[in-house]
Amino acid sequence: MKAVLGPYPPPYAGTELVVREEFEELGRDGFLIGTSIIPVELDDRILIRRSRFVINGPALIYQIMRRRRQIDSISAHFATTFGYVARIAKILFDIPYTVTCHGTDALINLKRKPHSYFTRKALQGADTVYAVSESVKDSLLIGGVPESKIELVHRKIGKAFSGKKVKRKNQVIFVGSVHHIKGLDTLLTAFAEFSKKNTNFSLKIVGRIADPHYLKLLKNLSEELRISEKVHFVGEMPHDHLPRYLNESKLFVMPSRSEGYGRALDEALSCGLPAVATNVGGLPEVAKGRNCILVEPELPGQMANAMQRALKGREHK
Structure with a gap:
């Protein structure tokens, strides 16, 4: 079973929405471990209350440890935090992982300390690094990630986002x-x-x-x-x-x-x-x-x- 690891709505930000979409696409073949403003524990997901990484990080590793026999691989979102957690899980439990870079982790965190340490470790241990745009890919290449390890990935916009004939306001x-x-x-x-x-x-x-x-x-x-x-x-x-x-x-x-x-x-x-x-x-x-x-x-x-x-x-x- 694949575990999706990342932030989950609410809030309804870009990374959170991608995590939700991937989890829903996996259906019964997926399990979710993440953070949210609304914590919950169900058969197919565990969401801990969003807090500082120093608190959330160990809590996420603990949840992975509890389910390590069920998890075949991890799909982590945002390298600096969740990607680093996946790196630790790989070291401790021998679980392979991929990481998706959504922007700040590649464009900014690769260049600033102490964020660069956690980001680089996450990228080094991943089997595949997914980039959401060419710009993110370029930053990863500059940061030393081999091109053979990077894949571009684009999410499709839902059908709800289409032009409707409504009265437009100024x-x-x-x-x-x-x-x-x-x-x-x-x-x-x-x-x-x-x-x-x-x-x-x-x-x-x-x-x-x-x-x-x-x-x-x-x-x-x-x-x-x-x-x-x-x-x-x-x-x-x-x-x-x-x-x-x-x-x-x-x-x-x-x-x-x-x-x-x-x-x-x-x-x-x-x-x-x-x-x-x-x-x-x-x-x-x-x-x-x-x-x-x-x-x-x-x-x-x-x-x-x-x-x-x-x-x-x-x-x-």
Whole structure:
């Protein structure tokens, strides 16, 4: 039996959703060991309460030990943490594993200490390293992972993410965690400029609050920019609620400073939204040949201009 090892919804972030999808695809041939905001123990899964890695790591190894006779292999998601746990399980229980790199683990953690130690150990012990984008693959190659060991893997977007004939609101939407790496401060500044010509537009920010201090900074910034009444922090929601929010919007923006793949961008484009995204990580791959304007990160003026162009392009169709 294959054990899927990783984070599980909620929260409904990219890695969590991929873990859920792989587990569901395995059906009776799979077992899940992971972390979640909602802990649970069932016949086919064990989820411990999400906490710091120093706490979760040993707890996950213990759960693998309990079921080591059932587990033939492990599919770990996110090298720095769950991949490292799989590495320890291989040493202790002789269980082979693969690891999927989703972005930060390859793009950032391979270059910073102490994260680089755990990430490299996880990659060294894996039979196969899966990369979610060419950008992630390139980072792995630079980090010393043999090309013969790396495989690209792309998840298909669900059928729910398609264009629906609904009345669209004068609304710009972002989907993702509220964290500095997502570049929301740049988006707020760009939206303030965009609002000068589009006074009746609002900005909807959908996603979990990963950093409360950053949220406070964003709210203060929206006050300074005098757009606080137009900016709505919706918070996290079940993934199957997202298509409705996307389809009722007129423009999607992804202002990330770093991004492994960009699932939210893929979903928005699949719903038929014009989009603006930063030219980082896997986003250019997602945007290629689709209705998306790429801009450089942390340039709000360039982003505001692109937002205006994308909106006009939609109106002319």
